[in-house]
Amino acid sequence: MSTSTAHHFVVEPFEGVGPIKFGMHKNDVSHAFSYVYRSFFKGNKSKVRSDHCENVGLIIHYDDESRVEYIELTKPEYGTVTVELFGQDITGISVRGLVKLLGSHTTRIEKNVYGYKFPDLGLNTFNSVLQSEDEVVECLGVGRRGGSATA
Numbered sequence: 001m002s003t004s005t006a007h008h009f010v011v012e013p014f015e016g017v018g019p020i021k022f023g024m025h026k027n028d029v030s031h032a033f034s035y036v037y038r039s040f041f042k043g044n045k046s047k048v049r050s051d052h053c054e055n056v057g058l059i060i061h062y063d064d065e066s067r068v069e070y071i072e073l074t075k076p077e078y079g080t081v082t083v084e085l086f087g088q089d090i091t092g093i094s095v096r097g098l099v100k101l102l103g104s105h106t107t108r109i110e111k112n113v114y115g116y117k118f119p120d121l122g123l124n125t126f127n128s129v130l131q132s133e134d135e136v137v138e139c140l141g142v143g144r145r146g147g148s149a150t151a
Contacts, residue, residue: 005079007056011090013121014145017071020058022144026051026066056081072126073140083140090140095125096133098140 009018016022019032026048030037033056039049048062057076063069073083082091088101099116103109106120115125115137126139 007081009081009083011083011085011142013123017058017073017142020060020068020071022068024068026062029060029068055079069144071142092136094134095137098125098137
C-alpha cells in the first residue's frame, strides 16, 4: 500500500482531467504520476491497453495511436482526490447534483439505465446500479471532442 497523498483535479470538458490531456501519448501519461498503473484491454477491439491509476482514481483510454481519447474518474483506492468542474467542487457529488450543475451548461441531457450523458460537453455519468438520483456518481466519463468512446 502506498502513502496517502492529496490531489486536486480540474475537469476541463474536451481538454482533459488534471495533468492528463487528450492527445497525450501513453508514454507521457505513464510519467504523470509516480504510482503503479494497472493496464487492461477495454474490449476485444482495443489495440492499446488502457491504464488504471487506482491511487488517484483515473482510468485512461487510448486510441489506436496510443493517444488519450477518454478518461474515467472513479473513487481513488488511496489518498485523497478532490475534483473541480466549472469552478465548483464536485467531489462526492450526487447524480442529481451533477445533472443540475451540468444543466446550467447544456440543454442536451440523455438519461439511460446507468446515468446520464451530456453530449455537448463530452461528459457522462455511470453507476453500476443506479437506484436513486441521490446516489454519489460512481464514475464520471470525460471524452475528447469528436470522440466516440463511452464509459
